[in-house]
Amino acid sequence: MSTIDEIKSRIDIVDLVSETVKLRRSGKSYTGFCPFHHNTKTPAFAVFPDSGTWRCFGECNEGGDIFKFVMKKEGWDFSEALRYLADRAGVKLEKMTPEKKAAEEEFERLRALLEEAASYYHSLLRTPAGQAALNYLYKRGLTQETIETFGLGYAPDSYEATMSMLLGKGYAVEELKQAGMVNERDSGGVYDKFRNRITFPIRDAAGKMTGFGARILNPEDQPKFLNSPQTALFDKSHLMYGLDRARKTIRGNDQVVIVEGYLDVIVLHQAGYTNTVSPMGTALNEDQLRYLKKYTRRIVLALDADAAGEKATLRGLDLARNALDREEELVFDAHGLLRHEARLQADVRVTTMPPGMDPDEVVLQDAAEWQRILDRAKPIVVHVMETLAAHANIDDAKVKADIVAQVQPLIEDVPSAVERDAYRQQLARLLRLDERTLLGTQRVRESSRRRHTRVDGLPAERPSAQETHVEDRGLALETHCLELLLSKPENVYSLDRSLQAANLTRLSRNDFSSAAYQQICELLLQALAQDQLDTQEYVRQKLSEELQEALQQLLHANRFAEEKNEDKILEDLIRSVMNLRLIRVNEALSQLRFLQQEEKEDEEDESDQKDWMKKTLEFTLLRGKLDRALAQSVLTS
Numbered sequence: 001m002s003t004i005d006e007i008k009s010r011i012d013i014v015d016l017v018s019e020t021v022k023l024r025r026s027g028k029s030y031t032g033f034c035p036f037h038h039n040t041k042t043p044a045f046a047v048f049p050d051s052g053t054w055r056c057f058g059e060c061n062e063g064g065d066i067f068k069f070v071m072k073k074e075g076w077d078f079s080e081a082l083r084y085l086a087d088r089a090g091v092k093l094e095k096m097t098p099e100k101k102a103a104e105e106e107f108e109r110l111r112a113l114l115e116e117a118a119s120y121y122h123s124l125l126r127t128p129a130g131q132a133a134l135n136y137l138y139k140r141g142l143t144q145e146t147i148e149t150f151g152l153g154y155a156p157d158s159y160e161a162t163m164s165m166l167l168g169k170g171y172a173v174e175e176l177k178q179a180g181m182v183n184e185r186d187s188g189g190v191y192d193k194f195r196n197r198i199t200f201p202i203r204d205a206a207g208k209m210t211g212f213g214a215r216i217l218n219p220e221d222q223p224k225f226l227n228s229p230q231t232a233l234f235d236k237s238h239l240m241y242g243l244d245r246a247r248k249t250i251r252g253n254d255q256v257v258i259v260e261g262y263l264d265v266i267v268l269h270q271a272g273y274t275n276t277v278s279p280m281g282t283a284l285n286e287d288q289l290r291y292l293k294k295y296t297r298r299i300v301l302a303l304d305a306d307a308a309g310e311k312a313t314l315r316g317l318d319l320a321r322n323a324l325d326r327e328e329e330l331v332f333d334a335h336g337l338l339r340h341e342a343r344l345q346a347d348v349r350v351t352t353m354p355p356g357m358d359p360d361e362v363v364l365q366d367a368a369e370w371q372r373i374l375d376r377a378k379p380i381v382v383h384v385m386e387t388l389a390a391h392a393n394i395d396d397a398k399v400k401a402d403i404v405a406q407v408q409p410l411i412e413d414v415p416s417a418v419e420r421d422a423y424r425q426q427l428a429r430l431l432r433l434d435e436r437t438l439l440g441t442q443r444v445r446e447s448s449r450r451r452h453t454r455v456d457g458l459p460a461e462r463p464s465a466q467e468t469h470v471e472d473r474g475l476a477l478e479t480h481c482l483e484l485l486l487s488k489p490e491n492v493y494s495l496d497r498s499l500q501a502a503n504l505t506r507l508s509r510n511d512f513s514s515a516a517y518q519q520i521c522e523l524l525l526q527a528l529a530q531d532q533l534d535t536q537e538y539v540r541q542k543l544s545e546e547l548q549e550a551l552q553q554l555l556h557a558n559r560f561a562e563e564k565n566e567d568k569i570l571e572d573l574i575r576s577v578m579n580l581r582l583i584r585v586n587e588a589l590s591q592l593r594f595l596q597q598e599e600k601e602d603e604e605d606e607s608d609q610k611d612w613m614k615k616t617l618e619f620t621l622l623r624g625k626l627d628r629a630l631a632q633s634v635l636t637s
């Protein structure tokens with residue numbers, strides 16, 4: 001994923017725009033008053049969360065993505081907008097500066113420090129002090145080989161043993177702090193962070209040291225499980241325990257299994273299930289899933305029966321469980337997971353342990369049982385509905401209604417219309433309901449939701465398969481037009497002549513919706529206006545560095561190099577631009593229809609209606625022109 005895409009995927013355009021514009025939902029998009037032109041009557045400004053774009057259908061008649069929005073709002077150029085949005089999204093902009101090089105060298109030193117600590121702890125397992133720790137690991141079913149492989153160890157029961165070992169190796173106190181190996185006293189001194197604990201070295205996907213997890217030996221100690229503090233190296237949101245050893249199998253099996261505890265990971269690897277990892281935090285976040293998606297899109301969540309069970313199905317468990325090798329309970333958040341799943345186009349499934357058992361216990365008892373548990377993994381929605389039904393008396397109408405109320409919002413979160421239908425059928429079968437009853441509840445719920453929705457962080461309603469298709473077609477056409485333009489820039493003149501002959505406006509950056517495409521179009525027109533010799537080269541030189549990748553993709557495609565018939569290329573361009581505009585006009589019209597509908601229900605004053613009718617008329621006329629022009633081009637070709 002490019003930096004630009006990464007930023008876009010992390011920033012919700014509805015959140016961003018809502019900071020300036022009061023939005024309200026209408027169908028699959030949001031509308032409000034355009035912040036860029038004076039208007040109080042007609043909310044002609046629309047935001048489309050699915051494509052991450054916005055558009056003013058009023059005076060401005062322009063639109064774009066989050067970059068364009070921020071550029072226009074703040075009057076910034078692209079790189080200023082990029083810096084702001086990257087910062088907001090928590091995305092680092094890569095550039096190898098001397099400072100960065102120095103920082104990288106410092107990281108190397110901290111990693112080496114952590115390696116020293118890991119091998120020190122490991123060596124202590126072989127001493128009398130570490131005997132209890134070693135015995136514990138054997139008792140939990142680990143072999144000597146596994147203990148070696150995972151580099152497990154023992155942190156001595158001392159406030160300065162580890163510290164003086166590291167200082168003896170030439171490290172500074174400041175470095176011990178940066179690596180998260182010591183705690184600071186109020187008085188200013190430092191002391192060892194990990195004491196009398198079993199240590200689990202935590203490595204990144206490349207196998208480099210980042211920190212430690214540590215569990216108690218003395219049942220009186222608190223907390224039971226302790227991780228390194230957040231440091232430059234130890235970033236919980238990007239780490240998965242075991243990923244360095246699991247990576248290869250995850251790719252090979254095209255599946256990753258997520259369990260809760262570090263010991264679960266180790267015991268499963270020992271039993272040959274080497275595609276297993278564990279998250280550092282308690283809730284799976286999108287960063288972690290996105291990270292895993294580099295290896296596979298098929299993700300199985302193995303939850304223990306409590307977490308998946310009656311109390312916790314939808315909310316996650318609040319009380320921390322006393323599991324010995326877990327930092328905290330892994331929270332199962334069905335809504336959040338579904339959203340991540342949709343956004344990342346991943347396939348997330350859930351499976352549960354037999355009641356009262358943890359994965360390590362399951363696999364130590366019968367290694368083959370683990371495979372059967374994995375085979376039972378189900379889509380999130382199915383998991384939730386079955387779990388709810390399994391713990392309830394579904395002959396009770398109230399109970400049925402309650403389950404429907406919990407499951408239905410999840411079903412509506414699923415982007416695919418086909419899947420939604422299948423889930424509704426499944427729910428109806430499970431609760432022995434007539435499926436039409438479910439559809440009935442759905443309509444009532446949706447229409448009341450529409451009328452009263454504020455921007456409340458709920459996901460936008462998903463477009464149906466057909467609507468998605470239209471959105472994709474719009475974007476695909478934008479790409480196609482730019483590819484055609486880049487391959488033969490001088491075609492713009494003929495294109496503009498055709499457009500003007502049909503009483504349509506000339507090509508402009510506003511025909512495109514992303515900042516990248518808008519800039520590329522702008523530069524291309526500039527190059528022609530300045531009579532530049534090499535248009536492509538001009539665009540390449542002037543384009544922001546961060547948008548080069550988009551340009552490369554357009555040029556790389558170069559699908560028209562083979563096309564000898566130049567008329568065909570021109571004709572394709574003219575029709576594509578017209579079709580693109582037709583799609584946008586139809587979008588605007590359905591938007592306006594929706595607004596009129598909604599206002600009728602709200603019975604607000606009639607002047608709004610008049611404005612909308614005027615706008616509707618404008619767009620209808622425009623659509624007529626486009627339709628005629630397209631029909632004409634068929635006749636003449």
Ligand SMILES: [Zn+2]
Pocket residue numbers: 034035036037056057058059060061
């Ligand atoms: Zn406007």
